[in-house]
Amino acid sequence: xRRLLAVSLKELRQLRRDRLTLAMMISMPVxxxxxxxxxxxxxxxxxxxxxxxxxxxxxxxxxVVQMQSTxxxxxxxxxxxxxxxxxxxxxxxxxVGVVVPARFSSDLTRRRPxxxxxxxxxxxPQLLGTAIDTASGLAAAxxxxxxxxxxxxTHARPTPAPLSFEPIILYNPEQRTAVYIVPGLIGVxxxxxxxxxxxxxxxxxxxxxxxxxxxxxxxxxxxxVGGKIAPYIAIxxxxxxxxxxAGWWFFDVPTAGSVPLLYLLAALFIAAHLALGLLFSTVxxxxxxxxxxxxxxxxxxxxITGFVFPFESMPLAVQHLAQVxxxxxxxxxxxxxxxxxxxxxxxxxxxxxxAAIVAVFIVSAAVRFKKKxx
Amino acid sequence: xxxxxxxxxxxxxxxxxxxxxxxxxxVSLQVRRGEIFGVLGPxxxxxxxxxxxxxxxxxxxxxxxxxxxxxVAREPEQVKASIGYMTQSFSLYTDLTVAENIGFYASLYGLxxxxxxxxxxxxxxxxxxxxxxxQLAGELSGGWKQxxxxxxxxIHQPPLLFLDEPxxxxxxxxxxxxxxxxxxxxxxxxxxxxxxxxxxxxxxxxRLAFIFHGExxxxxxxxxxxxxxxxxxxxxxxxxxxxxxxLLQDMPGVExxxxxxxxLRLAVHGGAEAVADAxxxxxxxxxxxxxxxETRATVExxxxxxxxxxxxx
Numbered sequence: 001x002r003r004l005l006a007v008s009l010k011e012l013r014q015l016r017r018d019r020l021t022l023a024m025m026i027s028m029p030v031x032x033x034x035x036x037x038x039x040x041x042x043x044x045x046x047x048x049x050x051x052x053x054x055x056x057x058x059x060x061x062x063x064v065v066q067m068q069s070t071x072x073x074x075x076x077x078x079x080x081x082x083x084x085x086x087x088x089x090x091x092x093x094x095x096v097g098v099v100v101p102a103r104f105s106s107d108l109t110r111r112r113p114x115x116x117x118x119x120x121x122x123x124x125p126q127l128l129g130t131a132i133d134t135a136s137g138l139a140a141a142x143x144x145x146x147x148x149x150x151x152x153x154t155h156a157r158p159t160p161a162p163l164s165f166e167p168i169i170l171y172n173p174e175q176r177t178a179v180y181i182v183p184g185l186i187g188v189x190x191x192x193x194x195x196x197x198x199x200x201x202x203x204x205x206x207x208x209x210x211x212x213x214x215x216x217x218x219x220x221x222x223x224x225v226g227g228k229i230a231p232y233i234a235i236x237x238x239x240x241x242x243x244x245x246a247g248w249w250f251f252d253v254p255t256a257g258s259v260p261l262l263y264l265l266a267a268l269f270i271a272a273h274l275a276l277g278l279l280f281s282t283v284x285x286x287x288x289x290x291x292x293x294x295x296x297x298x299x300x301x302x303x304i305t306g307f308v309f310p311f312e313s314m315p316l317a318v319q320h321l322a323q324v325x326x327x328x329x330x331x332x333x334x335x336x337x338x339x340x341x342x343x344x345x346x347x348x349x350x351x352x353x354x355a356a357i358v359a360v361f362i363v364s365a366a367v368r369f370k371k372k373x374x
Numbered sequence: 375x376x377x378x379x380x381x382x383x384x385x386x387x388x389x390x391x392x393x394x395x396x397x398x399x400x401v402s403l404q405v406r407r408g409e410i411f412g413v414l415g416p417x418x419x420x421x422x423x424x425x426x427x428x429x430x431x432x433x434x435x436x437x438x439x440x441x442x443x444x445x446v447a448r449e450p451e452q453v454k455a456s457i458g459y460m461t462q463s464f465s466l467y468t469d470l471t472v473a474e475n476i477g478f479y480a481s482l483y484g485l486x487x488x489x490x491x492x493x494x495x496x497x498x499x500x501x502x503x504x505x506x507x508x509q510l511a512g513e514l515s516g517g518w519k520q521x522x523x524x525x526x527x528x529i530h531q532p533p534l535l536f537l538d539e540p541x542x543x544x545x546x547x548x549x550x551x552x553x554x555x556x557x558x559x560x561x562x563x564x565x566x567x568x569x570x571x572x573x574x575x576x577x578x579x580x581r582l583a584f585i586f587h588g589e590x591x592x593x594x595x596x597x598x599x600x601x602x603x604x605x606x607x608x609x610x611x612x613x614x615x616x617x618x619x620x621l622l623q624d625m626p627g628v629e630x631x632x633x634x635x636x637x638l639r640l641a642v643h644g645g646a647e648a649v650a651d652a653x654x655x656x657x658x659x660x661x662x663x664x665x666x667x668e669t670r671a672t673v674e675x676x677x678x679x680x681x682x683x684x685x686x687x
Contacts, residue, residue: 209463213526216429216536217482218455 020289024296035303044130044313049073050094052085057105063116066142067098072134085119089170091346092332095121095312096131108162115166122169123339125180126310135165171256171339178251183334184307186243187269187327190236191301194270196294197232198277203290206281225369229274236270237263256341265333265347268354272326275361282368301327329353380407382442382534382565383428389436390423397423399588400437405567405581407533410560412579413569414677420588421569425536428567430454442534455483458532462539464523468512472503472522475511476529483530497525517548524555528564535559537568541575553578573674582673584680591680596673603676605629608649610638610656611665621655628652629679636664641675 015022049067053060067073076094079085085097099117101107107114116139120131142163172179205211205228214224240263247253276297284290302308304318305328311319322328329350336342344351383405390398398420405411415421426432428441430450438445444452466475476497480490498504501521506514511522520540528535537556541549553575560566560580568579576582576596583593592599612618618638619631627643642648649668656663 208465208468209461210465210467212461212463213459213465213479214482215431216454216457216459217479218451218484219482220451 018289020284021292024292028296032299035300038304038314038318044127044310045071046074046312047072047096047127047131048076048094048312049096049098050077050079050085050088051075052079052081052097052099054102055100055104059105059108060100063100063104063142064098066138067135070134070138072130073098086170087346089119089121090336090340090342092121092336092342095124095127111162113162113164115164117168118165119168119170121340122172122175123180123335124306124310125172125175125177127312128169128175132165132167135167139163139165176251178247179253179339180335182243182247182251182253183338184331185247186240186266186334187305187330188298188302188307189239189243190266190270190330191273191327192294192298193239194232194236194273195277195280195297196291197235198229198274199280199284199290199294200287201228201232202278202281203284203287207286221369225278229278232274233270237266240266253338255338257337257343259337261344262334262337265337265351265354266330268351268358269326269330269333272354272358272361275358275365278365279361279368282365301325304328306331323353324357326354326357329357381405381440382407382409383411383439383567384441385424385428385437385439387437388424388427388434388439390420390427390432391435397588398427398434401585401588401590402437403583403590403593405565407565408560408563409581410556410566410568410579412576412582413567413585414571414573414576414582414673415569415585416681419585421585422538423588424585425538425567425569429457429459429536456532456534458527458530458535460523460527460535460537460540462542464519466511466519466523466526469510471508471510472514473498473507475522475526476503479526480529485530493529497529501525516544517551520544520548520552521555524552528559532564534565534567537566539569539571541570541572549575573672573677576673576677584677586681586684591684592676600671600673600676603671603679604643605641605671605675605679606643606645606649607669607671607675608640608642608652609634609665609667609669610640610653610663611636611667612638612656613662613664617659618656618661621659621661622652625652625655629675629682641671641679 051064053064064075068075073096077088079088079097082099085094085099088094089097097117097119099119101114101116104114104116118132118135120128122128169175202211205214219227244253244255244259248255277294280290280293280297284293300322304314304322305311305325306322307327311322311328314322333347333350333354336347381404383403385401385403388398388401388403389396401420401424403411403424413421413424423432427434427446428439430441430444430446430453433447438447440446441453442456444456446453467478470478473494476494477490480494485493498507501524503518503522503525506518511519514522524540527537541552544552549572556566556568557578568575570576579596581593581595582599584591584599592602594602610618613636615633615636615638619633622628622638622640623631625642625648627648629641629643630639632639632641640649640652642652644651646668649666653663653666
């Protein structure tokens with residue numbers, strides 16, 4: 001017993017000296033709880049919605065207000081035509097487009113069945129379900145309300161409901177999860193590999209004492225770091241290509257947009273993580289610590305970027321927090337290009353965010369690196 | 375022995391502070407071409423910091439140093455290109471083969487094409503590593519690793535070679551062979567600056583500098599340093615070493631009494647007279663004294679005496 005205690009005590013002492021591991025062990029339960037608690041919430045509210053109102057009547061405006069008051073639809077704008085609806089959905093400005101037909105008001109008054117189109121972005125299956133279900137519920141309620149003043153229910157012929165929504169699913173209409181997951185998987189894989197490999201590659205050199213030899217050699221800092229990370233960039237692109245190919249081959253994942261554009265924007269994403277890996281390598285003293293830090297970083301990437309759980313379902317504070325993760329932006333880029341065929345101009349915000357993150361990461365890595373290399 | 379007065383290292387009042395602490399204080403060193411220059415000092419004395427400044431990887435906060443004709447602060451790149459540096463950990467990639475390690479360092483130092491090929495073949499043969507060229511460096515024994523590390527550090531034939539505790543963890547035979555190689559390099563004109571803990575190695579250097587608390591305490595040829603310490607060494611072969619130690623340890627001028635089995639090794643100031651005095655003490659106490667041998671003081675004796683004096687002060 002005394003010996004067991006002695007071993008335990010020694011273990012605790014060592015743990016206390018390993019500040020990094022200790023800090024992670026303490027912060028892990030809380031951060032995971034918060035991340036998971038906020039992230040696992042598939043009840044999507046505040047779905048961004050654009051309205052194409054072809055009736056422009058009091059009744060159509062009332063419908064829109066009712067939709068908004070469910071709390072599930074946030075009306076982000078009115079548009080003029082179908083092309084605008086398509087553009088809003090492609091660029092991610094909106095997930096749902098509501099098209100109120102002309103004669104909506106008159107159809108209602110004449111008790112003719114009227115159908116409102118609900119154009120839904122199907123690239124996120126979880127959003128889609130909520131968007132359609134809520135609308136049907138609303139239609140049923142409105143229909144019941146409209147039916148009441150008329151003949152009693154018992155005498156009524158089985159007529160079509162006066163108001164119904166006609167869902168039109170754009171992108172991934174068959175609702176296959178693989179189509180939704182695969183583009184995101186590219187991002188998750190790259191995040192994991194790039195951060196872990198670069199941070200470990202440099203700590204390994206330090207741990208084994210080879211970094212010292214590199215520093216005293218005539219090789220410049222850029223040559224050392226550039227040389228070390230170049231192979232990992234190549235590995236990143238190979239991984240990306242493999243996922244794309246396998247996704248296409250096994251799951252029939254579409255490539256609606258320009259693959260070269262995706263590869264180009266992936267460079268920003270990869271650069272961000274290489275810089276972060278370098279930054280980690282200046283903090284971690286051992287490869288083990290580098291790996292722990294990488295895993296710690298990976299967790300929020302999986303949970304709050306919209307990879308598994310819908311981004312829109314998270315509280316605003318968490319959504320803001322997720323903006324600093326490159327994956328949040330790259331996920332959108334990858335899904336929009338692959339599933340929706342988006343062009344560069346559909347992703348201005350994401351590209352700006354990615355570029356800003358890259359700049360911040362590179363500058364901090366360079367500053368830390370300069371200090372710690374010697 | 376070096377036959378030239380050309381200075382390969384000329385450090386004048388070199389200092390380095392980190393925040394409020396001073397790691398190296400006012401160090402001046404001159405190393406001549408073809409010389410093996412030893413830097414001695416306890417751990418944390420500032421040896422590594424001094425070495426790093428001489429390699430051009432750490433800027434001095436005071437003083438200046440010209441290494442192989444270049445100012446370390448202003449032209450660190452030229453300095454780096456003309457030195458070799460072998461670290462304590464040998465800086466080998468254990469998951470690369472012997473030939474791959476050599477090839478990597480050759481390229482790192484700018485060798486290319488046919489010249490690189492020729493040079494690699496040459497050093498592989500010369501170091502007898504050719505039979506192990508395709509073995510992983512991690513599988514080599516300590517002695518072979520050290521040999522490989524030396525080959526890697528000298529692949530570009532630098533005029534100046536820094537060795538940072540190059541024989542740590544290496545068996546005695548390999549250490550001897552290693553020093554033969556070092557002397558061979560020096561004879562061929564390479565200047566060598568070596569830090570070491572092993573005092574027998576210190577004696578194999580042409581000149582030495584003792585660094586302690588960031589300052590140079592003494593420097594010169596090993597025999598000069600030993601002479602300056604003014605120690606006489608006597609070995610008493612007695613049955614009861616403990617009793618002998620008890621009798622001698624508080625004698626005036628005694629620097630150290632050390633046990634070596636049945637031998638008491640006495641380091642004392644005061645020359646032959648002090649030794650005779652010690653012998654008389656033992657005889658008066660009636661100890662069975664089998665033999666008394668006077669031997670030469672070593673660098674280690676001088677070094678230990680110097681550190682003790684400093685700690686007392």
